[in-house]
Amino acid sequence: MNSAAAPPAAPPSPRALARRRRREALRSFAREYSRRRAGMVGLAGLLALVALALCAPLLVDPADLTVTRAPGTAFEPPSARFPLGTDDYGRSILDLLIWGSRVSLTVGFLATAVSVALGTLVGVTAGHFGASGGTGGRLLSSALMRLTDWFLVLPTLVLAVALAAVLPRGTGTIIIAIGLTVWPATARLVRAQTLAVEARPYVERARALGGGHLHVMAWHVLPNVMPVVLAQTTLLVATSIIAESTLAFLGVGDPTTVSWGGILESARNAGAISSGIWWYMVPPGLAIALVALAFTLCGRALEAVIDPRLREQR
Amino acid sequence: MTSLLDVRDLHVTYRSGGGEVPAVRGADISLKPGETLGLAGESGSGKSTVAMALLRLLPATARVTGAVELAGEDVLTMRWGRLRAVRWSEAAIVFQGAMHSLNPVRRVGEQIAEPLLIHRTVPRDGVSARVAELLRQVGLPASRAADHPHRLSGGQRQRVMIAMALACAPRLIVADEATTALDVMIQAQILALLKRLVADHGIGMLMISHDLSVLADTCDRVAVMYAGRIVEQGPAHEVMGAPAHPYAAALGAAFPRIGDPASRRAPRGLPGDPPDPADPPPGCAFRPRCPVAEEVCATVDPPLWPVAPDARGESVRHAACVHVGPVGEGVR
Numbered sequence: 001m002n003s004a005a006a007p008p009a010a011p012p013s014p015r016a017l018a019r020r021r022r023r024e025a026l027r028s029f030a031r032e033y034s035r036r037r038a039g040m041v042g043l044a045g046l047l048a049l050v051a052l053a054l055c056a057p058l059l060v061d062p063a064d065l066t067v068t069r070a071p072g073t074a075f076e077p078p079s080a081r082f083p084l085g086t087d088d089y090g091r092s093i094l095d096l097l098i099w100g101s102r103v104s105l106t107v108g109f110l111a112t113a114v115s116v117a118l119g120t121l122v123g124v125t126a127g128h129f130g131a132s133g134g135t136g137g138r139l140l141s142s143a144l145m146r147l148t149d150w151f152l153v154l155p156t157l158v159l160a161v162a163l164a165a166v167l168p169r170g171t172g173t174i175i176i177a178i179g180l181t182v183w184p185a186t187a188r189l190v191r192a193q194t195l196a197v198e199a200r201p202y203v204e205r206a207r208a209l210g211g212g213h214l215h216v217m218a219w220h221v222l223p224n225v226m227p228v229v230l231a232q233t234t235l236l237v238a239t240s241i242i243a244e245s246t247l248a249f250l251g252v253g254d255p256t257t258v259s260w261g262g263i264l265e266s267a268r269n270a271g272a273i274s275s276g277i278w279w280y281m282v283p284p285g286l287a288i289a290l291v292a293l294a295f296t297l298c299g300r301a302l303e304a305v306i307d308p309r310l311r312e313q314r
Numbered sequence: 315m316t317s318l319l320d321v322r323d324l325h326v327t328y329r330s331g332g333g334e335v336p337a338v339r340g341a342d343i344s345l346k347p348g349e350t351l352g353l354a355g356e357s358g359s360g361k362s363t364v365a366m367a368l369l370r371l372l373p374a375t376a377r378v379t380g381a382v383e384l385a386g387e388d389v390l391t392m393r394w395g396r397l398r399a400v401r402w403s404e405a406a407i408v409f410q411g412a413m414h415s416l417n418p419v420r421r422v423g424e425q426i427a428e429p430l431l432i433h434r435t436v437p438r439d440g441v442s443a444r445v446a447e448l449l450r451q452v453g454l455p456a457s458r459a460a461d462h463p464h465r466l467s468g469g470q471r472q473r474v475m476i477a478m479a480l481a482c483a484p485r486l487i488v489a490d491e492a493t494t495a496l497d498v499m500i501q502a503q504i505l506a507l508l509k510r511l512v513a514d515h516g517i518g519m520l521m522i523s524h525d526l527s528v529l530a531d532t533c534d535r536v537a538v539m540y541a542g543r544i545v546e547q548g549p550a551h552e553v554m555g556a557p558a559h560p561y562a563a564a565l566g567a568a569f570p571r572i573g574d575p576a577s578r579r580a581p582r583g584l585p586g587d588p589p590d591p592a593d594p595p596p597g598c599a600f601r602p603r604c605p606v607a608e609e610v611c612a613t614v615d616p617p618l619w620p621v622a623p624d625a626r627g628e629s630v631r632h633a634a635c636v637h638v639g640p641v642g643e644g645v646r
Contacts, residue, residue, distance in 0.1 A: 017439070073370035132376050184431045201414040208409075209369055209429045209478075219428070 002071065007190030019194020032305045048053040052187035057072070060095045077277050079091040083121040085279035087263075088270040096263055097283050103259040104241050107174055108291070109239040114179025116233050119186025122148060126187070127194025128217050132207065145191065157246065164252040169252055178243045186232050227303045234299030235266060245288070260284040316386065317388065318518040319345040319368070319405075324380035326341035326363050326542075329341035335592045337363045338375075339542040347485060350512055350519045352529030354565065356537035356588055361522045362410070364539075365490045368520075369401050385485060394544075402429045406479035408508075410491035412471040413491070422474050423449075423459025429481045429484055448477040452507060473507070487512070488520045492528060493528060505532050526566055530554045536541065538562045541599035543590050548631030550622065558621045558633035561600050598636070610636055 033039055052059075063069050070090035084093035126144040129137035151159075163177040176264045197203065198221065206216050245261015247253045253262065263284040269274075272280040326338040338360040346352050353361050368382055370389055382389040382402055392400065397633075409415040416425055426448055427441045436444050446456035452473040457619050463471060472492065489508060493501040509532055512519045523529055529536050530550050537547035537563065546559040557563040564584040569630050586603040589595055595602055601611040619638045620629035 138374075200410060200417075201409060202417045204371065205407075205415045206417075206428070207571060208369055208407050210398040210403070210432050215432060218418075220417055220500055226416070237512055263428070 014047065026309070034302040035302060036304065038297045039304075042294045042297025042301065043288065046298060049101060050100060050105065053105050056098050056102055060098050062099070064095055065099055072101060073276055074276075075280075079203060084283050085277075087266065087280055091233060093263070093279055093283055096258055097260070097287060100258045100263055100284070100285070101261045103254075103257050104244060104261070104288075105291070107171060107178065107244040107259070108237045109176035109245070110175045111182070112233055112236040114175065115181075115183040115240075116186055116229060116237060118179065119183040119232075120190050120222075120225070120229055122183070123187040123190025124194050124217050124221055127191040128198060128213065128221060131195055131198035132216070133213075143179060144187075146188045147247055148184045148191075151181070152188070156243070157250075160243065160247060161166060161252050164247060169254055171257065172252060174244055174247055177247070180242050182236060182239060186236070188229040189232055190225050193198070193228045194221050197221050199226045207302075230299050230302050234292075234295040237295045237298075238288070240287055241291060260287055299306045301302070316645075317395070318347045318349075318359070319343065319520070320381070320383040321368070322365060322381045322383075324364065324382065326360070326367055329375045329377065329591075332592065336594075337542055337591060338367070341542075341544050342542075343537065345373045345469060345486070345518045345520060347518050348512070348516045349535070350509075352533035352536040353520060353522045353539060354524065354526050354529055355537060356524060356565075358588055358591070360542040361524075362490055365407065365488045365520065365522055368486075368488060369405060370397060372403075375418075381548070388562075389411045392579060399433070402484060403433050403435070404484055405486040405488065406482065406484040406526045408475050408479045408487060408492040411495055412475045412492075413495070414476055416471060418463055420462075421459065422461050422463060422466065425463075426459070426474065426478050426481060429478065433482050435482050442561055445477075448480055449474075451480065451511070452477045461515070461578040466644070468496055469503065472500075472504055473495060475509070476504070476507065483515070484517065486518045486520065487519065488522070490522045491524075492521070494523065496527070501528070508532065512640045526554060529567040538565060541594060542591060543599065543634065544618065544630070545600065545635070546633040548629075548633075552631055556630065558637045558638050560604050560606050560637075562633070564603075564605075581606070598634075608635065609634065 010158045033043075065073050067089045070086070071092065072082055072086040072090040074086065074088050074090050076082055076086040076090070082092045082094065084097065086092055086099045087096065120145050126148070128141075130141035130145075135143065160177040163180060167173040167176065203216060203220055206220050211219070221281055236286055241260065244253065244259060247260055248261040249265040249268075253259070261284075265282065267277070267280040267284075270277075270280065272278075321341060321343040321606070324341045324343075325336065326336055328337055335628065341360070341364055343353075343364070345353065353364065360422045360513045363372065364502070364517055366495075367376075368379070368384070368389065369377050370392075372378060378390060383398065387396075387400070389397065395591060416422070418572050423442070423445045426445045430436055430441050430444060430519060431438075431485075437488045447458050449456050449458060452472060454473050458466070458470070459559050460473075463474070463478070466474065475492070487508075492508070493504050495593065496504060505528065508519065508521075511517065521529060521533055526536075533550045535547065536550045536553045538553065538559065539545065546562040553562060554566055561584075568584060584603055589599050595612075597610075597612040598607075598615050599608045600602070604611065614636060616636050616638075618628065618632040618634045621631040621633050621638055623629045
């Protein structure tokens with residue numbers, strides 16, 4: 001089709017129409033979402049956190065975070081100069097916290113993205129071919145689920161440590177190590193939901209329409225498992241951030257970067273628990289809890305907006 | 315004129331944990347364009363299995379033998395790609411339970427457009443116009459396309475399913491209990507709509523229902539199934555008015571007639587249950603419940619015989635009962 005030759009009074013091209021429709025869909029989605037107060041609170045919290053992580057270089061001088069050029073003395077309690085006190089080297093806990101949000105959030109987001117994508121792909125494929133594939137399909141489904149089981153019984157920590165030890169050191173390695181070890185639970189969950197969706201008459205109808213495997217999976221199954229995937233995502237972000245801190249605690253993380261898990265770990269090493277230095281322990285723990293809460297609030301609101309049945313009930 | 319649908323000697327056997335369960339045992343059906351054939355029978359008699367077998371929609375545990383010719387092509391031996399192309403563009407199904415045959419998270423218009431996009435029947439930018447046209451054909455405003463299924467009533471959803479069935483202008487429509495879940499008023503509306511569409515477009519329709527009064531009202535011909543076999547078939551008014559097979563008679567008598575006090579005080583049901591398909595009785599499957607069974611019925615499973623044949627031995631009606639069979643076959 002040659003759009004240049006079209007008369008000027010012609011109706012808008014299909015692509016422009018599709019763009020407009022997409023824009024309208026996005027607007028109505030935003031409208032629906034904004035009606036949910038808890039979702040808005042969660043979103044505001046997340047946006048603030050992301051903004052904080054992005055602006056960290058403006059707020060904190062990286063030089064202050066080095067052990068040798070620490071601005072204060074060891075274990076200063078909260079004061080006007082150090083609102084959250086200092087650690088055992090005299091570094092400001094608030095500065096560490098702000099800087100640590102960068103690694104924690106990056107790892108949390110990316111590792112979750114890796115594991116949710118992998119888990120959803122495996123889960124939907126295994127569920128779909130297990131339910132309505134032929135003999136070959138059921139073989140593929142069984143093979144995928146046995147692989148999932150294998151990853152599921154492997155101790156996550158051991159596998160992550162082994163992966164982190166083999167791969168070159170760095171944040172990317174941590175992301176891959178966490179992403180590759182957390183996906184089996186998502187895969188099982190998505191597969192179960194896929195089997196439930198595959199049993200619905202509209203899937204049979206879609207096959208009668210002449211729809212192929214890809215059509216059924218992408219058009220009918222995926223939107224119906226999305227609420228589960230989203231709920232799982234919100235939980236996994238928190239899991240990933242905790243997994244990252246665990247790896248940092250075991251020394252397989254990147255020691256040159258500051259993360260919330262790393263702060264918690266150094267607090268433990270410095271004996272902050274026994275000596276009652278609460279300002280070293282509580283802030284990073286609280287930060288992790290708040291991020292998890294914000295994600296949960298957002299996830300619940302998203303779930304309600306995506307599922308039209310939940311939308312009407314309220 | 316060649317027939318649109320030709321089912322010959324269709325057998326469907328489900329493999330289950332306990333062994334093989336024959337669900338359809340030798341069904342022959344033929345349908346001409348513009349004709350409506352009713353398929354009646356109790357639950358479990360194999361009606362829906364026949365419908366699903368027409369487009370090879372049965373689960374992998376079902377073994378299907380025989381021939382299903384749709385417009386001259388055998389569906390059972392078709393290659394996968396061709397089968398997908400034939401589904402819906404040649405034969406469409408209006409499913410039982412429109413409530414659940416629509417995806418709850420997709421808009422109605424998107425779902426009507428689904429077969430259009432899969433089969434590329436209309437160019438992409440013509441889809442919404444075609445959807446509006448289809449909705450108008452089934453008596454719904456085009457604005458309904460933007461609604462999700464849960465905002466529609468049961469009758470409206472069934473109309474949407476019919477619009478979807480019409481989308482690719484198929485030559486055959488299979489209505490599988492399409493009006494069963496609806497109340498009587500809506501049922502009458504949907505039946506009238508189906509009748510009009512079949513007449514307007516010259517579509518062949520296979521209508522499956524356990525409700526003989528619905529079939530009598532809508533169909534040219536009726537076939538009655540019992541335990542996986544067709545036991546009687548012929549013009550609708552003849553099968554209803556003067557059934558030759560005792561099962562067809564019992565099925566027709568099971569519906570009380572309005573204004574007939576006799577049928578209200580003593581509704582004539584049928585004693586007993588249909589036979590276990592995994593373990594059918596020897597001889598005629600209907601014998602244990604048959605009021606006119608004879609000794610010979612325990613050994614002979616009669617084929618379809620012409621009822622009141624003409625001089626050449628042919629008839630528009632057939633029934634599978636020893637009481638119908640020709641004298642002198644040694645069965646009477």
